[in-house]
Amino acid sequence: MFECRIDQTHHIISFPIGSPGYLVCQFHLDKGRPVRINLCLSLSPIGQLKDERALLAILRCTSPYPIMLIHGTSFQKKVWKAVQGIPFGKTLAYGEIAKILGLRCPRAIGQALKKNALPLLIPCHRVIKENGSIGGYSQGINVKKALLEFEHAYSRHE
DSSP: OOOOOOOTTOSEEEEEEETTEEEEEEEEEETTEEEEEEEEEESSOOSEEOOHHHHHHHHHOOSOOOGGGSOOOHHHHHHHHHHHTSOTTOOEEHHHHHHHTTOSOHHHHHHHHHTOSOTTTSOGGGEEOTTSOOOOOTTOHHHHHHHHHHHHHHHTTO
16 A cells, blocks of 8 residues: 555645755645646745655655556556666666666657656656766756755765
């Protein structure tokens, strides 16, 4: 069962994330479960302010979000499930995800991740290019970079 529930009374939540300021998350809920999350960075909080421990709880959640509740092709869902297995503070390359799935096409992985409607719960920000550069991100490169830096800073303390 998925344990990382979002406060159902608030749909916009801000988390302090370091030098960029705040990660602002707009949660679109259906029957109390997120069906889409939009992310952006802001210099000041918008909506309900939570502390970084709440963001850490979401990012560290190991219970897989029930992918069958998200609209996507069977291929996209396989990719999203593989990405859920990337531990907090770690990254994998698009090509490594392709290998896990028995494929040779890292671009197909990127295309599937572009359709991820739940970028915090299915942590596609943890997928990078083979050469170590950041790659793309549906929510913007600056958001991906901020999330990776946030996770890196907290994973050093574990």
